[in-house]
Amino acid sequence: MDKIPILRFGHFLLVTIQVDLYDRLALNLESDLIQMVSKTQARGVLIDISALSIVDSFMGRIIGNIAGMSKIMDAQTVVVGMQPAVAITLIELGLELKGVYTALNVEKGMSLLQSKISLPDEDLDNIE
Protein backbone atom coordinates (compact mmCIF):
# COMPACT_ATOMS: atom_id res chain seq x y z
CA MET A 1 0.00 0.00 0.00
CA ASP A 2 1.46 3.36 -0.92
CA LYS A 3 -1.55 5.56 -0.25
CA ILE A 4 -3.77 6.20 2.72
CA PRO A 5 -7.33 6.92 1.57
CA ILE A 6 -8.79 10.33 2.30
CA LEU A 7 -12.54 10.39 2.66
CA ARG A 8 -14.65 13.48 2.19
CA PHE A 9 -17.58 14.33 4.44
CA GLY A 10 -19.10 17.62 3.44
CA HIS A 11 -16.62 20.26 4.61
CA PHE A 12 -14.36 17.78 6.32
CA LEU A 13 -11.79 15.21 5.28
CA LEU A 14 -11.23 12.02 7.21
CA VAL A 15 -8.02 10.02 7.26
CA THR A 16 -7.81 6.73 9.14
CA ILE A 17 -4.23 5.77 9.87
CA GLN A 18 -4.04 2.01 10.38
CA VAL A 19 -0.44 1.25 9.57
CA ASP A 20 2.90 2.59 10.65
CA LEU A 21 3.85 5.51 8.48
CA TYR A 22 7.16 5.11 6.73
CA ASP A 23 8.81 7.95 4.83
CA ARG A 24 7.20 7.71 1.42
CA LEU A 25 3.76 6.90 2.79
CA ALA A 26 3.92 9.90 5.10
CA LEU A 27 5.05 12.23 2.33
CA ASN A 28 2.31 10.92 0.03
CA LEU A 29 -0.26 11.45 2.77
CA GLU A 30 0.89 15.02 3.35
CA SER A 31 0.78 15.95 -0.31
CA ASP A 32 -2.48 14.10 -1.05
CA LEU A 33 -4.14 15.72 1.92
CA ILE A 34 -3.08 19.24 1.04
CA GLN A 35 -4.22 18.74 -2.53
CA MET A 36 -7.57 17.43 -1.29
CA VAL A 37 -7.97 20.41 1.07
CA SER A 38 -7.33 22.71 -1.85
CA LYS A 39 -9.54 20.81 -4.31
CA THR A 40 -12.51 20.29 -2.01
CA GLN A 41 -12.10 23.53 -0.06
CA ALA A 42 -12.33 21.47 3.11
CA ARG A 43 -12.46 23.39 6.37
CA GLY A 44 -11.36 20.58 8.63
CA VAL A 45 -9.22 17.45 8.67
CA LEU A 46 -9.96 14.55 10.99
CA ILE A 47 -7.13 12.09 11.59
CA ASP A 48 -8.30 8.88 13.23
CA ILE A 49 -5.50 7.03 15.00
CA SER A 50 -7.64 4.58 16.99
CA ALA A 51 -5.89 1.67 15.27
CA LEU A 52 -2.47 2.77 16.45
CA SER A 53 -1.22 1.39 19.73
CA ILE A 54 1.98 3.37 19.43
CA VAL A 55 2.84 6.77 18.02
CA ASP A 56 6.54 7.52 17.69
CA SER A 57 8.24 10.85 17.23
CA PHE A 58 8.18 10.52 13.43
CA MET A 59 4.42 10.00 13.39
CA GLY A 60 4.00 12.85 15.86
CA ARG A 61 5.98 15.14 13.58
CA ILE A 62 3.93 14.13 10.53
CA ILE A 63 0.70 14.89 12.37
CA GLY A 64 2.15 18.24 13.39
CA ASN A 65 3.17 18.94 9.79
CA ILE A 66 -0.28 18.11 8.48
CA ALA A 67 -1.88 20.39 11.07
CA GLY A 68 0.49 23.21 10.16
CA MET A 69 -0.07 22.84 6.41
CA SER A 70 -3.82 22.59 6.81
CA LYS A 71 -3.89 25.68 8.96
CA ILE A 72 -2.17 27.67 6.23
CA MET A 73 -4.87 26.38 3.89
CA ASP A 74 -7.55 27.55 6.34
CA ALA A 75 -8.48 24.09 7.63
CA GLN A 76 -8.32 22.91 11.23
CA THR A 77 -6.93 19.51 12.19
CA VAL A 78 -8.40 17.24 14.86
CA VAL A 79 -6.78 13.98 15.93
CA VAL A 80 -9.41 11.52 17.12
CA GLY A 81 -9.50 8.10 18.76
CA MET A 82 -6.17 8.30 20.54
CA GLN A 83 -5.64 5.31 22.81
CA PRO A 84 -4.74 6.13 26.41
CA ALA A 85 -1.36 4.42 26.08
CA VAL A 86 -0.56 6.63 23.10
CA ALA A 87 -1.32 9.78 25.07
CA ILE A 88 1.01 8.57 27.82
CA THR A 89 3.78 7.83 25.33
CA LEU A 90 3.40 11.16 23.55
CA ILE A 91 3.83 13.13 26.74
CA GLU A 92 6.72 10.94 27.86
CA LEU A 93 8.38 11.56 24.50
CA GLY A 94 7.85 15.27 25.00
CA LEU A 95 5.53 15.52 21.98
CA GLU A 96 2.63 17.74 22.86
CA LEU A 97 1.06 17.91 19.38
CA LYS A 98 0.94 21.68 19.51
CA GLY A 99 -1.58 23.29 17.19
CA VAL A 100 -3.51 20.03 16.92
CA TYR A 101 -6.92 19.64 18.46
CA THR A 102 -7.90 16.24 19.84
CA ALA A 103 -11.24 14.55 20.47
CA LEU A 104 -12.23 11.15 21.80
CA ASN A 105 -13.95 9.92 18.65
CA VAL A 106 -14.93 11.02 15.15
CA GLU A 107 -18.33 12.34 16.17
CA LYS A 108 -16.88 14.49 18.94
CA GLY A 109 -14.15 15.59 16.53
CA MET A 110 -16.74 16.69 13.98
CA SER A 111 -18.65 18.64 16.64
CA LEU A 112 -15.41 20.31 17.67
CA LEU A 113 -14.59 21.22 14.08
CA GLN A 114 -18.06 22.59 13.54
CA SER A 115 -17.70 24.82 16.58
CA LYS A 116 -14.21 25.92 15.47
CA ILE A 117 -15.21 26.91 11.98
CA SER A 118 -18.67 28.07 13.07
CA LEU A 119 -20.64 26.27 10.43
CA PRO A 120 -24.32 25.67 11.00
CA ASP A 121 -25.06 22.01 11.74
CA GLU A 122 -26.97 21.33 8.56
CA ASP A 123 -23.91 22.15 6.47
CA LEU A 124 -22.59 18.69 7.30
CA ASP A 125 -25.18 17.38 4.89
CA ASN A 126 -24.18 19.61 2.01
CA ILE A 127 -23.16 16.71 -0.11
CA GLU A 128 -22.38 17.55 -3.69
Add this chain to the structure above:
Amino acid sequence: MDKIPILRFGHFLLVTIQVDLYDRLALNLESDLIQMVSKTQARGVLIDISALSIVDSFMGRIIGNIAGMSKIMDAQTVVVGMQPAVAITLIELGLELKGVYTALNVEKGMSLLQSKISLPDEDLDNIE
Protein backbone atom coordinates in the same frame (compact mmCIF):
# COMPACT_ATOMS: atom_id res chain seq x y z
CA MET B 1 -2.27 -4.64 13.48
CA ASP B 2 -4.97 -7.07 14.52
CA LYS B 3 -7.99 -4.78 14.37
CA ILE B 4 -9.54 -2.58 11.73
CA PRO B 5 -11.07 0.50 13.34
CA ILE B 6 -14.82 1.00 13.09
CA LEU B 7 -15.94 4.61 13.16
CA ARG B 8 -19.42 5.70 14.13
CA PHE B 9 -21.27 8.45 12.28
CA GLY B 10 -24.73 8.89 13.73
CA HIS B 11 -26.70 5.89 12.53
CA PHE B 12 -23.90 4.57 10.39
CA LEU B 13 -20.65 2.73 10.89
CA LEU B 14 -17.66 3.26 8.65
CA VAL B 15 -14.88 0.78 8.05
CA THR B 16 -11.91 1.67 5.87
CA ILE B 17 -10.07 -1.42 4.67
CA GLN B 18 -6.50 -0.49 3.82
CA VAL B 19 -4.70 -3.77 4.15
CA ASP B 20 -5.18 -7.26 2.82
CA LEU B 21 -7.46 -9.18 5.14
CA TYR B 22 -5.97 -12.36 6.44
CA ASP B 23 -8.00 -14.92 8.37
CA ARG B 24 -7.82 -13.59 11.90
CA LEU B 25 -8.17 -9.95 10.87
CA ALA B 26 -11.25 -10.77 8.82
CA LEU B 27 -12.84 -12.74 11.65
CA ASN B 28 -12.06 -9.95 14.11
CA LEU B 29 -13.60 -7.41 11.75
CA GLU B 30 -16.76 -9.48 11.35
CA SER B 31 -17.26 -9.94 15.07
CA ASP B 32 -16.30 -6.36 16.00
CA LEU B 33 -18.65 -4.98 13.39
CA ILE B 34 -21.61 -7.07 14.45
CA GLN B 35 -21.04 -6.14 18.08
CA MET B 36 -20.85 -2.47 17.11
CA VAL B 37 -24.07 -2.74 15.09
CA SER B 38 -25.75 -4.24 18.11
CA LYS B 39 -24.25 -1.81 20.62
CA THR B 40 -24.83 1.38 18.62
CA GLN B 41 -28.05 0.25 16.95
CA ALA B 42 -26.50 1.29 13.65
CA ARG B 43 -28.75 1.15 10.60
CA GLY B 44 -26.03 1.10 8.01
CA VAL B 45 -22.47 -0.08 7.44
CA LEU B 46 -20.16 1.66 4.97
CA ILE B 47 -17.12 -0.30 3.84
CA ASP B 48 -14.56 1.87 2.07
CA ILE B 49 -12.22 -0.12 -0.17
CA SER B 50 -10.71 2.79 -2.10
CA ALA B 51 -7.24 1.81 -0.85
CA LEU B 52 -7.48 -1.67 -2.31
CA SER B 53 -6.20 -2.20 -5.82
CA ILE B 54 -7.19 -5.84 -5.70
CA VAL B 55 -10.04 -7.76 -4.12
CA ASP B 56 -9.70 -11.52 -4.14
CA SER B 57 -12.38 -14.14 -3.59
CA PHE B 58 -11.63 -14.31 0.15
CA MET B 59 -12.16 -10.58 0.57
CA GLY B 60 -15.30 -10.78 -1.58
CA ARG B 61 -16.65 -13.51 0.66
CA ILE B 62 -15.90 -11.53 3.83
CA ILE B 63 -17.73 -8.50 2.45
CA GLY B 64 -20.65 -10.75 1.56
CA ASN B 65 -20.62 -12.23 5.08
CA ILE B 66 -20.62 -8.80 6.68
CA ALA B 67 -23.53 -7.71 4.50
CA GLY B 68 -25.47 -10.85 5.40
CA MET B 69 -24.83 -10.53 9.12
CA SER B 70 -25.66 -6.83 9.12
CA LYS B 71 -28.90 -7.47 7.27
CA ILE B 72 -30.02 -9.91 9.96
CA MET B 73 -29.23 -7.15 12.48
CA ASP B 74 -31.38 -4.70 10.45
CA ALA B 75 -28.47 -2.74 8.97
CA GLN B 76 -27.71 -2.25 5.27
CA THR B 77 -24.21 -2.55 3.87
CA VAL B 78 -22.75 -0.27 1.20
CA VAL B 79 -19.33 -0.79 -0.33
CA VAL B 80 -17.82 2.52 -1.41
CA GLY B 81 -14.78 3.71 -3.32
CA MET B 82 -14.24 0.65 -5.46
CA GLN B 83 -11.51 1.17 -8.03
CA PRO B 84 -12.47 0.38 -11.62
CA ALA B 85 -9.87 -2.38 -11.81
CA VAL B 86 -11.42 -4.03 -8.77
CA ALA B 87 -14.86 -4.02 -10.36
CA ILE B 88 -13.40 -5.69 -13.44
CA THR B 89 -11.63 -8.33 -11.37
CA LEU B 90 -14.71 -9.07 -9.27
CA ILE B 91 -16.85 -9.77 -12.31
CA GLU B 92 -14.11 -11.81 -13.94
CA LEU B 93 -13.86 -13.85 -10.74
CA GLY B 94 -17.61 -14.36 -10.84
CA LEU B 95 -18.10 -12.47 -7.57
CA GLU B 96 -21.12 -10.25 -7.91
CA LEU B 97 -21.31 -9.10 -4.28
CA LYS B 98 -24.96 -10.06 -4.05
CA GLY B 99 -26.93 -8.30 -1.34
CA VAL B 100 -24.31 -5.56 -1.14
CA TYR B 101 -25.04 -2.03 -2.31
CA THR B 102 -22.24 -0.03 -3.87
CA ALA B 103 -21.59 3.69 -4.25
CA LEU B 104 -18.77 5.73 -5.76
CA ASN B 105 -17.72 7.44 -2.56
CA VAL B 106 -18.63 7.77 1.12
CA GLU B 107 -20.93 10.73 0.61
CA LYS B 108 -22.92 8.96 -2.11
CA GLY B 109 -22.94 5.85 0.07
CA MET B 110 -24.40 7.78 2.97
CA SER B 111 -27.10 9.29 0.74
CA LEU B 112 -27.91 5.81 -0.51
CA LEU B 113 -28.15 4.46 3.04
CA GLN B 114 -30.35 7.34 4.07
CA SER B 115 -32.75 6.63 1.23
CA LYS B 116 -32.71 2.89 2.02
CA ILE B 117 -33.51 3.27 5.68
CA SER B 118 -35.69 6.34 5.07
CA LEU B 119 -34.22 8.53 7.75
CA PRO B 120 -34.69 12.26 7.49
CA ASP B 121 -31.48 14.05 6.44
CA GLU B 122 -30.95 15.82 9.72
CA ASP B 123 -30.62 12.55 11.56
CA LEU B 124 -27.06 12.35 10.27
CA ASP B 125 -26.27 15.02 12.80
CA ASN B 126 -27.76 13.19 15.75
CA ILE B 127 -24.48 12.87 17.49
CA GLU B 128 -24.70 11.60 21.01
